[in-house]
Amino acid sequence: MSWFDRLRQGLSKTRQQLNEMAGPLGVDVKDVFTNRLETLEDLEYALIAADVGSAATAEILEDVKNSGKKDLQEALMEAMTLQLEPDARRAQLRKLGFTPDARRATVEPRGSVIMMIGVNGVGKTTTIAKLGRYYASRGKRVMFAAGDTFRAAAGAQLGVWGERLGIPVVQGADGGDPAAVAFDGASARKSRGFDLLMVDTAGRLHTKHNLMEELKKVKRVIDKADPGEPAEVWLVLDAVTGQNGLAQAKKFHETIGLTGVVVTKLDGTAKGGIVVPIVRELGVPIKFIGVGEGPDDLQPFDAREFIKALFDVEVPEHDPS
Ligand SMILES: Nc1nc2c(ncn2[C@@H]2O[C@H](COP(=O)(O)OP(=O)(O)OP(=O)(O)O)[C@@H](O)[C@H]2O)c(=O)[nH]1
Numbered sequence: 515m516s517w518f519d520r521l522r523q524g525l526s527k528t529r530q531q532l533n534e535m536a537g538p539l540g541v542d543v544k545d546v547f548t549n550r551l552e553t554l555e556d557l558e559y560a561l562i563a564a565d566v567g568s569a570a571t572a573e574i575l576e577d578v579k580n581s582g583k584k585d586l587q588e589a590l591m592e593a594m595t596l597q598l599e600p601d602a603r604r605a606q607l608r609k610l611g612f613t614p615d616a617r618r619a620t621v622e623p624r625g626s627v628i629m630m631i632g633v634n635g636v637g638k639t640t641t642i643a644k645l646g647r648y649y650a651s652r653g654k655r656v657m658f659a660a661g662d663t664f665r666a667a668a669g670a671q672l673g674v675w676g677e678r679l680g681i682p683v684v685q686g687a688d689g690g691d692p693a694a695v696a697f698d699g700a701s702a703r704k705s706r707g708f709d710l711l712m713v714d715t716a717g718r719l720h721t722k723h724n725l726m727e728e729l730k731k732v733k734r735v736i737d738k739a740d741p742g743e744p745a746e747v748w749l750v751l752d753a754v755t756g757q758n759g760l761a762q763a764k765k766f767h768e769t770i771g772l773t774g775v776v777v778t779k780l781d782g783t784a785k786g787g788i789v790v791p792i793v794r795e796l797g798v799p800i801k802f803i804g805v806g807e808g809p810d811d812l813q814p815f816d817a818r819e820f821i822k823a824l825f826d827v828e829v830p831e832h833d834p835s
């Protein structure tokens with residue numbers, strides 16, 4: 515299956531619900547805003563139900579109205595794409611050209627350490643494995659640090675992935691200090707001259723003060739082992755949690771400072787519209803999205819392709835994964 519088919523398949527629940535609620539989209543924009551009040555209300559309701567958020571929904575409908583386009587679906591796709599492109603990323607893509615290489619460049623880690631954080635069970639460890647595979651297959655020498663010393667089987671889980679992928683894993687003692695593992699990992703990456711270290715952390719609720727302090731410590735200690743790192747702190751967000759996930763993200767961002775978000779389990783929800791408020795309200799770029807449990811079901815996020823896949827139109831010629 516091509517990457518685009520995976521994406522399209524992953525978004526099928528959201529698409530189905532949108533289609534059912536919004537009704538036929540092959541209508542004239544002008545009609546919708548003059549004498550088709552019903553269509554307009556259905557559309558609004560469909561966007562809200564997909565967790566796009568009320569502020570974004572209002573803007574999208576306004577943009578559709580003013581688009582000067584005839585076809586409703588076309589206008590809607592353009593308005594939604596706009597919501598999903600934070601300014602910085604759009605500027606970067608423009609500079610590089612909208613090519614597959616440019617898309618990859620926007621997910622190129624800035625430094626050498628990525629710290630992965632998030633609530634329990636959102637997909638942190640699996641995502642680290644998928645990312646390790648992604649970067650390793652593009653020529654980077656990758657290491658993992660099993661910084662989840664809290665859950666008994668967590669180190670072993672990452673260890674199994676490491677073995678399967680041929681990626682070395684720095685382990686700590688179960689119940690040990692996660693900061694110590696992170697320190698060892700960051701030191702080992704440096705001394706062995708690897709390109710990238712991905713640090714796993716234990717899942718935690720954003721409301722637990724002590725656990726948030728622990729994350730801060732992990733971050734500080736990495737900086738001690740390797741000044742300037744972690745250059746990337748990515749939050750893993752489970753799309754199924756919808757608006758609640760957004761509240762989590764805000765708190766994590768406030769406390770730790772995020773440089774990116776990975777949205778997982780988009781295949782498991784009809785509320786895939788949640789990516790809109792994430793981009794809009796957090797102001798942190800979505801780096802990757804998870805659209806399934808397989809190792810290839812992780813893709814660099816691209817607003818235009820995401821919307822195309824969501825509306826099930828146009829298969830691009832080249833493979834930008
Ligand atoms: N359907 C689907 N499942 C996913 C995706 N990403 C992760 N999962 C599943 O989510 C479950 C939890 O994944 P983990 O990687 O263990 O989550 P975690 O955040 O590390 O969990 P804790 O360490 O316990 O906090 C696993 O069954 C994964 O296969 C995705 O994009 N789609």
Ligand SMILES: [Mg+2]
Binds near residue numbers: 638640662668714
């Ligand atoms: Mg984990």
